[in-house]
Amino acid sequence: MTDDPVIEATGLGVRYSRRGGWALRDCSFGLPAHRVCALVGPNGAGKSTLLALAAGLLRPTEGTISAPPREETAFVGQDKPLYPQLTVDETLRMGRELNPGRWDAKSAARIVEEGGLDGGARIRSLSGGQRTRVALALALGKRPRLLLLDEPMADLDPLARHRLMGVLMADTAENGTSVVMSSHIVAELEGVCEHLLLVDGGRVRLSGPVDDIVAAHRLISGPATASADLASHTVVESRTTGRLLTALARPHGPLDTDTWQTDDPSLEELLLAHLRSPNAPALAIGPRAAEAVRA
Numbered sequence: 405m406t407d408d409p410v411i412e413a414t415g416l417g418v419r420y421s422r423r424g425g426w427a428l429r430d431c432s433f434g435l436p437a438h439r440v441c442a443l444v445g446p447n448g449a450g451k452s453t454l455l456a457l458a459a460g461l462l463r464p465t466e467g468t469i470s471a472p473p474r475e476e477t478a479f480v481g482q483d484k485p486l487y488p489q490l491t492v493d494e495t496l497r498m499g500r501e502l503n504p505g506r507w508d509a510k511s512a513a514r515i516v517e518e519g520g521l522d523g524g525a526r527i528r529s530l531s532g533g534q535r536t537r538v539a540l541a542l543a544l545g546k547r548p549r550l551l552l553l554d555e556p557m558a559d560l561d562p563l564a565r566h567r568l569m570g571v572l573m574a575d576t577a578e579n580g581t582s583v584v585m586s587s588h589i590v591a592e593l594e595g596v597c598e599h600l601l602l603v604d605g606g607r608v609r610l611s612g613p614v615d616d617i618v619a620a621h622r623l624i625s626g627p628a629t630a631s632a633d634l635a636s637h638t639v640v641e642s643r644t645t646g647r648l649l650t651a652l653a654r655p656h657g658p659l660d661t662d663t664w665q666t667d668d669p670s671l672e673e674l675l676l677a678h679l680r681s682p683n684a685p686a687l688a689i690g691p692r693a694a695e696a697v698r699a
C-alpha cells in the first residue's frame with residue numbers, strides 16, 4: 405500500500421450556471437489512498453459537488469481533479485437510486501451482474517443480513533434507513549478502490565449507524581479501500597476518520613491528517629487583560645466572558661504557562677470554532693499544502 409493520493413485537485417472550481425455563483429472555487433488538495441477521509445462543512449459548502457466531481461458525475465468548470473475511473477469507484481449519494489419493484493435479493497443479483505468478475509457477494513450479504521433485512525422484501529416497502537443499507541451493500545459488493553459516501557448514515561437510527569459504521573470500517577480496512585465520507589455528525593467521524601477536509605463557502609479551510617490538524621491547535625484560557633500575548637499566534641476564535649478569555653489558536657511558539665492554561669481541543673471543538681469563524685486563515689498539512697493555503 406502506498407500513501408499516494410487517491411484524489412488530487414488543483415485550482416478546482418464549479419459553477420452550475422454562467423450567472424450562478426461558484427459552488428467550489430480554488431480548491432487544491434490531495435486525499436491519501438487507503439484511508440478514511442472526512443468531508444465536513446455546513447449546508448451548501450460544496451461537499452456533494454466535490455463528491456460528484458470525484459465520482460466523475462460532474463466536470464469542473466475550472467481546474468483539475470484526478471480520481472480512479474468510474475468502474476473502480478462506488479458512490480452512495482443522498483438519494484439512493486434503487487429499483488423500487490425489485491426485492492433485496494434481486495437488487496444484489498443485479499449488483500453481481502453489473503460487476504462481473506469483481507462482485508463480492510459476502511460483503512454485500514453481510515451488510516444486508518446485519519440489518520435483519522428480508523431478502524424477499526421489495527425495495528419500495530423498505531424504510532429510508534433500510535434502503536440506505538441496501539445501497540451500501542451494493543457499493544461494497546462492487547469492491548471499489550474508492551468509496552464515496554454523501555452523508556451515508558443520515559437516515560439511520562443511532563444504534564444502526566454505530567453498527568453499520570463498524571462493519572463499513574472493518575470491511576474497507578480489510579480491503580484497503582479509500583473512503584471519502586461527508587457527514588454533519590462530527591461525533592460519528594471522531595475516531596473513525598484519519599484525514600480531514602473542511603470546506604466552507606466552496607473553499608478548503610482545513611486539509612490534512614486529523615491527528616496533525618488537531619495537534620496544530622490549542623484551546624487556551626486566561627485573563628482577558630493579557631490578550632495582546634496572543635497576537636503572535638493564529639487565533640481562530642476568541643471569546644471573552646467577564647475577565648476570562650478563551651480561544652482556539654494555532655500557537656507559533658510557547659505560551660506563558662503562568663498566564664495561560666492550554667488543552668487539546670476535540671475534533672468537534674476545532675471544527676465548530678472554524679465554522680463560527682469563516683475568516684480564520686486556512687490550514688493545509690501534507691500533499692498540496694502550499695497550493696491549498698495560497699488559494
Ligand SMILES: Nc1ncnc2c1ncn2[C@@H]1O[C@H](COP(=O)(O)OP(=O)(O)OP(=O)(O)O)[C@@H](O)[C@H]1O
Nearest residue numbers: 420421426427445446447448449450451452453454
Ligand atoms: N444542480 C445544481 N444546480 C445549481 N446549483 C447547485 C446545484 N447543486 C448544488 N448547487 C449549489 O452549489 C452549492 C454547493 O452545494 P452542495 O450541494 O455541493 O453543498 P453541500 O455541502 O453538499 O450541502 P448540504 O450539506 O446541504 O448537502 C450550493 O450553493 C448549492 O445551492
